[in-house]
Amino acid sequence: GAGVSQSPSNKVTEKGKDVELRCDPISGHTALYWYRQSLGQGLEFLIYFQGNSAPDKSGLPSDRFSAERTGGSVSTLTIQRTQQEDSAVYLCASSVPNSGANVLTFGAGSRLTVL
Amino acid sequence: GIQVEQSPPDLILQEGANSTLRCNFSDSVNNLQWFHQNPWGQLINLFYIPSGTKQNGRLSATTVATERYSLLYISSSQTTDSGVYFCAAPNFGNEKLTFGTGTRLTIIP
Numbered sequence: 001g002a003g004v005s006q007s008p009s010n011k012v013t014e015k016g017k018d019v020e021l022r023c024d025p026i027s028g029h030t031a032l033y034w035y036r037q038s039l040g041q042g043l044e045f046l047i048y049f050q051g052n053s054a055p056d057k058s059g060l061p062s063d064r065f066s067a068e069r070t071g072g073s074v075s076t077l078t079i080q081r082t083q084q085e086d087s088a089v090y091l092c093a094s095s096v097p098n099s100g101a102n103v104l105t106f107g108a109g110s111r112l113t114v115l
Numbered sequence: 116g117i118q119v120e121q122s123p124p125d126l127i128l129q130e131g132a133n134s135t136l137r138c139n140f141s142d143s144v145n146n147l148q149w150f151h152q153n154p155w156g157q158l159i160n161l162f163y164i165p166s167g168t169k170q171n172g173r174l175s176a177t178t179v180a181t182e183r184y185s186l187l188y189i190s191s192s193q194t195t196d197s198g199v200y201f202c203a204a205p206n207f208g209n210e211k212l213t214f215g216t217g218t219r220l221t222i223i224p
Contacts (some may be wrong), residue, residue: 031210042201043214056211089156097210102146104203104212106158 002026004107006092012113013082021077021110025094032075033093033104034067043091049075050097082114117142119204121215128192129223136187136218138202145205147178148212149187152199161187161200192222 005024013019025032034046045059049069060066064082069075079086089111093104118141128134140147149161162169162176164185169176173193178185189196199219203212 033211035214042216043203045211045213048211050210059211091158093158095210102205102210103148103160103163105160106150108157 004092004094004105006090006107006110008110009108010111010113012115014115015084016081018078018080019082019112021079021090021112023075023077023092023094023107025073025075025092026105027073029094029096029105030072031095031097031102032069033095034075034077035091035093036088037091037109038088046077046090079112082112084114087112087114117144117204117213119202119213119215121200121202121218123218124216125219125221127221127223130192130194132192132222134189134192134220136189136200136220138185138187138204138215140183140185140202140204142204143183144180146212147180147185148203149176149185150201150203150214151196152201152217154198158201189220192220194222194224196220197222 007022032049035043047067048056051072052069064080067077089109091109093106095104120139122137150158152158164176164178166180173190175188199217201214201217203214
């Protein structure tokens with residue numbers, strides 16, 4: 001597509017429920033990133049994909065968080081047994097890292113509220 | 116990992132003023148990017164600038180890699196420039212970008 005698409009744009013859930021957030025990167029972008037931004041804060045790195053593999057999962061905050069990418073395209077971030085501290089905007093970005101300038105393009109984000 | 120610090124944390128200016136935002140990073144980098152996050156939360160890439168100077172309209176950026184800092188200049192500020200400006204740098208040899216804590220810019224009409 002023309003840009004990075006994320007869904008849902010807004011999700012309100014109850015504590016303890018599982019949620020799935022989806023990212024559809026720009027066509028042809030081999031690298032995909034997930035970041036988290038809490039209210040008024042900076043961006044916290046979660047995970048990075050090159051193709052379908054994740055060379056760097058170091059930012060996932062706990063084993064309740066997991067992510068996968070299939071077909072070198074769409075990625076899903078899953079949060080199990082959500083907690084209130086998981087409330088944040090989850091941002092996805094994609095890039096072409098071998099282009100000589102690894103410029104990230106971000107989606108509009110998925111705002112997650114855990115009640 | 117790399118540390119990225121930005122200053123000032125907040126800046127309030129009158130429309131038409133000029134401003135300079137600073138980004139310091141702790142290690143050598145081969146990729147330094149500046150982003151603007153508008154009041155609706157959308158992050159837009161402004162510059163990819165591992166070294167040297169680039170200009171785009173009223174905005175320009177300079178990175179002095181040997182001294183581990185980058186500057187973003189905004190001239191003749193407009194209200195649409197309001198938002199948070201982030202710089203980001205990778206851990207060496209790693210594609211993961213580490214973001215600074217940002218500078219919140221407010222332009223008053």
